[in-house]
Amino acid sequence: MTTPAVPTAPRIPEAVHRRRWAILGVLMLSLLIVVLDNSILNVAIKTISTPAPTGLGATQSELEWAINAYTLVFAGLLFSAGLLGDRFGRKRVLLGGLAVFGIGSALAAESGSPAQLIAFRALMALGAAFVMPATLAVLMNVFEREEQPKAIGIWAGGVGLAIAIGPITGGLLLDHFWWGSVFLINVPIVLLALGLMLWLVPESRDPNPGRIDLVGVALSVVGLVLLVYGIIKGGELADFTDATVLATTGAGLAVLVAFVVHEKRSDHPSVDMDYFKNKVFSAAIAVIALVFFALMGVTFFSVFYTQSVRGYSPLQTGLLMLPLAAAQLIFAPRARLVVDRIGIRATTTGAMLVLATTLAAFATLDADTPIWLLEVVFFFMGAGMAHVMTPTSVVIMQALPREKAGSASALSNTFRQVGGALGIAVLGSVLSTSYRNGIEGHLGALPAGVRDTAGESIEATLGVAAKLGERGQSLVGPANDAFLHAMHVTALCGAVVAFAGAVVVALFLPGRPKPAAEDATKEELERVEP
Numbered sequence: 469m470t471t472p473a474v475p476t477a478p479r480i481p482e483a484v485h486r487r488r489w490a491i492l493g494v495l496m497l498s499l500l501i502v503v504l505d506n507s508i509l510n511v512a513i514k515t516i517s518t519p520a521p522t523g524l525g526a527t528q529s530e531l532e533w534a535i536n537a538y539t540l541v542f543a544g545l546l547f548s549a550g551l552l553g554d555r556f557g558r559k560r561v562l563l564g565g566l567a568v569f570g571i572g573s574a575l576a577a578e579s580g581s582p583a584q585l586i587a588f589r590a591l592m593a594l595g596a597a598f599v600m601p602a603t604l605a606v607l608m609n610v611f612e613r614e615e616q617p618k619a620i621g622i623w624a625g626g627v628g629l630a631i632a633i634g635p636i637t638g639g640l641l642l643d644h645f646w647w648g649s650v651f652l653i654n655v656p657i658v659l660l661a662l663g664l665m666l667w668l669v670p671e672s673r674d675p676n677p678g679r680i681d682l683v684g685v686a687l688s689v690v691g692l693v694l695l696v697y698g699i700i701k702g703g704e705l706a707d708f709t710d711a712t713v714l715a716t717t718g719a720g721l722a723v724l725v726a727f728v729v730h731e732k733r734s735d736h737p738s739v740d741m742d743y744f745k746n747k748v749f750s751a752a753i754a755v756i757a758l759v760f761f762a763l764m765g766v767t768f769f770s771v772f773y774t775q776s777v778r779g780y781s782p783l784q785t786g787l788l789m790l791p792l793a794a795a796q797l798i799f800a801p802r803a804r805l806v807v808d809r810i811g812i813r814a815t816t817t818g819a820m821l822v823l824a825t826t827l828a829a830f831a832t833l834d835a836d837t838p839i840w841l842l843e844v845v846f847f848f849m850g851a852g853m854a855h856v857m858t859p860t861s862v863v864i865m866q867a868l869p870r871e872k873a874g875s876a877s878a879l880s881n882t883f884r885q886v887g888g889a890l891g892i893a894v895l896g897s898v899l900s901t902s903y904r905n906g907i908e909g910h911l912g913a914l915p916a917g918v919r920d921t922a923g924e925s926i927e928a929t930l931g932v933a934a935k936l937g938e939r940g941q942s943l944v945g946p947a948n949d950a951f952l953h954a955m956h957v958t959a960l961c962g963a964v965v966a967f968a969g970a971v972v973v974a975l976f977l978p979g980r981p982k983p984a985a986e987d988a989t990k991e992e993l994e995r996v997e998p
Contacts, residue, residue, distance in 0.1 A: 565598025570658030577648035639783030695720030751976035757887030765895025795850025830959030906950030
């Protein structure tokens with residue numbers, strides 16, 4: 469006679485288990501504002517570039533830094549923030565991170581100059597870096613194992629939701645309030661999240677936390693900042709052979725090499741370099757970075773196309789981006805069905821080719837192109853991304869042992885942020901350089917100082933034109949033409965990057981999921997972040 473199996477005792481206290489879905493709601497609220505902050509800023513960059521009192525008169529390079537200050541600090545601190553949460557308590561770190569994020573948001577809203585905005589965006593990122601990893605860690609400690617996949621799927625859906633509502637929220641605020649409202653809106657949400665978290669969320673920590681790699685964190689952040697600064701400076705000067713540009717980018721690359729050497733030798737590295745010996749893992753990580761490289765670069769210039777060239781309002785621009793987010797929300801949960809049918813390699817290669825095609829399609833857009841064509845391009849871009857991000861994220865989770873799943877997820881997040889930062893820096897610099905070369909021939913009649921300012925971006929040119937009144941109207945047409953040419957060049961560069969990603973996945977990703985992994989496939993698909 470077989471002895472019946474004794475049911476496993478719940479590892480979650482009953483009091484915590486009863487309020488687990490309410491806790492998930494609080495975690496979702498915290499995650500929402502952190503992710504939403506990047507997408508909400510996209511529709512505000514044109515307004516911020518407008519001269520005071522409407523905006524801050526930020527140059528294109530300053531706008532790039534306002535975005536990249538957030539992504540670079542966030543990416544650089546993600547690993548260490550997770551370890552600090554394990555050591556000192558996830559709830560404590562969450563509360564601290566949210567408080568810093570809220571303070572940074574309030575200060576950013578009252579920025580009096582682009583430099584202040586950049587500094588306060590970095591402060592916001594410091595707080596955000598402690599929020600995102602802690603939300604997932606808390607989630608894993610309030611749900612039993614059988615409910616974790618569903619909870620993680622809902623948690624991941626928060627990212628897609630933020631991408632969808634961010635531009636619309638930003639547009640609504642800018643239609644009724646000043647540009648700082650896109651940051652100030654975070655403050656009441658942070659206060660609500662802090663109150664609910666104190667009431668509902670239990671404390672948890674790792675009994676055996678890892679050591680913090682302070683040297684590695686410093687090297688990674690300094691190296692990335694120097695590299696991105698050099699790239700943006702080259703675009704600002706329209707000269708990538710300038711001594712300052714070469715020295716800064718060279719120093720950044722040297723520091724990043726030192727980071728890799730340090731990580732290989734450290735007994736408590738931020739990033740275990742042995743992971744990258746796995747070609748499948750490396751290819752999947754690289755493709756995630758390339759996807760966000762292209763996406764963030766395109767989002768950056770598409771806002772100027774819709775607002776400066778086509779004349780749409782910030783709210784209308786946000787609504788125009790809905791197909792991109794909607795396609796991701798529709799196809800990301802269903803991408804596994806395509807993988808089951810044709811395999812990982814075929815799915816991701818086809819999706820990367822779709823992404824490359826949509827990027828190249830931007831090179832066909834003009835000032836009078838029917839707007840529905842842009843909507844079609846955005847929709848197929850979102851669909852392509854969904855069929856890349858879901859399979860590659862699963863590959864990353866499966867390429868390493870189960871106990872390394874947390875590290876794999878953190879690496880995926882880090883490379884996504886770094887890829888996005890480099891996309892804005894590189895493609896933004898290509899846009900800036902192409903625009904300056906196209907417009908400078910039409911600025912000869914302007915004084916030297918004004919000529920330099922007017923050549924920085926389409927918004928700078930249109931701002932000078934507005935101040936000149938009737939005489940400035942002759943600059944509007946050439947500014948639009950120069951921007952469209954610069955956008956076409958930039959879009960083709962992004963398409964080349966996406967095509968390179970297609971080659972990488974075609975060469976290195978596996979064909980079909982291995983049978984041995986089938987029992988874990990569903991759970992790990994649920995863990996995917998859109």
